[in-house]
Amino acid sequence: MRRPGAAVKTGFAARAQGGKGNVMSSVDPIPAGNLSVPTLIRQAWRNAGRAFVPALPWLALMVLAAGLFKWVLNTGTGGTLGTLAALTALFVAGVQASLTAYKAMMPGAPGQFMSLVRTNLALYLVFFLVGFFIFFFIGAFGVLMLQMSGIVDLSAETADAQISSALSTMMATPYGILLLIVYVAGICGLCFLALRLVLSGAATVRHGRSMVFRTWTWTKGRALRLAAASLLTHLAPFMAGLAVNIAVVHAMGQGEVALFVTGMTGLAAQVPFLLAGHGLAVAALPPMSPEEAIG
Numbered sequence: 001m002r003r004p005g006a007a008v009k010t011g012f013a014a015r016a017q018g019g020k021g022n023v024m025s026s027v028d029p030i031p032a033g034n035l036s037v038p039t040l041i042r043q044a045w046r047n048a049g050r051a052f053v054p055a056l057p058w059l060a061l062m063v064l065a066a067g068l069f070k071w072v073l074n075t076g077t078g079g080t081l082g083t084l085a086a087l088t089a090l091f092v093a094g095v096q097a098s099l100t101a102y103k104a105m106m107p108g109a110p111g112q113f114m115s116l117v118r119t120n121l122a123l124y125l126v127f128f129l130v131g132f133f134i135f136f137f138i139g140a141f142g143v144l145m146l147q148m149s150g151i152v153d154l155s156a157e158t159a160d161a162q163i164s165s166a167l168s169t170m171m172a173t174p175y176g177i178l179l180l181i182v183y184v185a186g187i188c189g190l191c192f193l194a195l196r197l198v199l200s201g202a203a204t205v206r207h208g209r210s211m212v213f214r215t216w217t218w219t220k221g222r223a224l225r226l227a228a229a230s231l232l233t234h235l236a237p238f239m240a241g242l243a244v245n246i247a248v249v250h251a252m253g254q255g256e257v258a259l260f261v262t263g264m265t266g267l268a269a270q271v272p273f274l275l276a277g278h279g280l281a282v283a284a285l286p287p288m289s290p291e292e293a294i295g
Contacts, residue, residue: 070263
């Protein structure tokens with residue numbers, strides 16, 4: 001019997017001359033259900049280190065695209081079409097960087113660019129729709145709390161000018177505390193959704209087809225473990241990168257050159273966050289069944 005934590009081989013399907021075969025790779029060292037939080041963290045950063053060099057050219061292109069996007073967005077150069085073109089370039093470079101990173105972490109994985117594009121777009125749509133309804137509800141609840149507090153009469157003609165100061169005043173009251181609780185609950189809901197879908201990109205690359213909600217059951221009962229691991233694979237590197245970029249922005253100012261440079265540094269500082277996040281998803285993938293391992 002294999003003890004918890006023992007290495008497990010993972011198979012990937014490969015097509016060869018009209019037939020099917022197996023390409024074996026020891027990528028996920030331990031079944032996700034047996035992974036402790038420290039092991040998840042170690043494996044995530046190990047995966048990130050393995051993917052850095054192979055993904056570096058695409059990461060560099062993504063960083064350049066981020067600088068271009070921030071410059072175009074803030075200067076208005078090219079108008080709406082210019083902004084969309086810069087955003088598309090950033091998206092394409094990002095997807096290819098992710099694909100390259102995942103394949104470096106999972107040698108032999110059959111994932112393709114377009115399947116990962118579809119997965120990413122589906123995830124963006126899911127989070128947009130869920131986020132829209134959550135924050136719409138929070139906004140409506142905030143208006144209700146503001147009206148019930150009696151601090152400002154929202155029907156008055158001068159209400160718009162008073163809302164900002166009224167909100168600040170309300171936050172020190174029970175109405176403000178209720179609004180804060182609802183806001184935190186909404187953020188936690190989005191975080192829970194992200195944790196439950198964190199395997200989508202890695203699963204898409206490993207299985208060679210778009211997978212979004214198919215991975216939902218894989219994270220059932222593991223959200224707390226993934227959340228604990230994400231503190232050191234997502235939150236810590238993200239906050240560190242954010243602090244670095246704030247310092248750079250403060251030092252460079254808001255000139256056009258500074259916009260381009262800080263756009264690049266803003267994303268470059270988040271590379272550890274991006275790679276470690278991908279690494280955690282790969283580390284948390286459950287082992288493939290024999291049927292899945294055969295193409």
